[in-house]
Amino acid sequence: MIATPDYRALLDTAIAEARQGLAEGGIPIGAALYHNDGRLLGCGHNRRVQEGDPSIHGETDAFRKAGRQRGYRDTIMVTTLAPCWYCSGLVRQFNIGTVVVGESVTFAGGIDWLRENGVRVIDLNDAGCIEMMRGFIAGNPEVWNEDIGE
Numbered sequence: 708m709i710a711t712p713d714y715r716a717l718l719d720t721a722i723a724e725a726r727q728g729l730a731e732g733g734i735p736i737g738a739a740l741y742h743n744d745g746r747l748l749g750c751g752h753n754r755r756v757q758e759g760d761p762s763i764h765g766e767t768d769a770f771r772k773a774g775r776q777r778g779y780r781d782t783i784m785v786t787t788l789a790p791c792w793y794c795s796g797l798v799r800q801f802n803i804g805t806v807v808v809g810e811s812v813t814f815a816g817g818i819d820w821l822r823e824n825g826v827r828v829i830d831l832n833d834a835g836c837i838e839m840m841r842g843f844i845a846g847n848p849e850v851w852n853e854d855i856g857e
């Protein structure tokens with residue numbers, strides 16, 4: 708790790724993915740997997756609606772786009788919204804060292820569990836991310852509840 712990464716700059720990649728998802732008629736959650744040295748390994752967004760596939764979350768999409776990596780300890784999963792249990796499990800399974808979330812106000816997901824298990828979680832509490840999710844949830848409550856398994 709060279710220096711403390713600019714987490715806000717990394718979040719911008721995830722936000723751009725979320726906006727693309729929204730423009731496609733999908734759920735606005737985007738993610739990006741970065742190496743600690745600043746390299747972008749992969750990015751993606753939730754495509755439940757677009758592909759009819761409930762397994763494509765922002766985090767899983769970014770993870771798959773990154774392809775095979777030797778290890779994940781020195782990677783950062785950046786996501787516009789706190790990861791759900793499914794994506795928190797992915798973080799634990801592959802020992803991703805750091806998770807940066809845009810916000811955890813509209814949905815807290817598994818961030819406490821991740822912290823308890825030694826994952827570094829940075830919550831940027833970004834007003835733009837909160838507003839984007841609030842707007843989507845208010846306009847599409849059924850799709851949202853389907854996404855979080857309720």
Ligand SMILES: [Zn+2]
Pocket residue numbers: 764765766790791792793794795
């Ligand atoms: Zn998820």
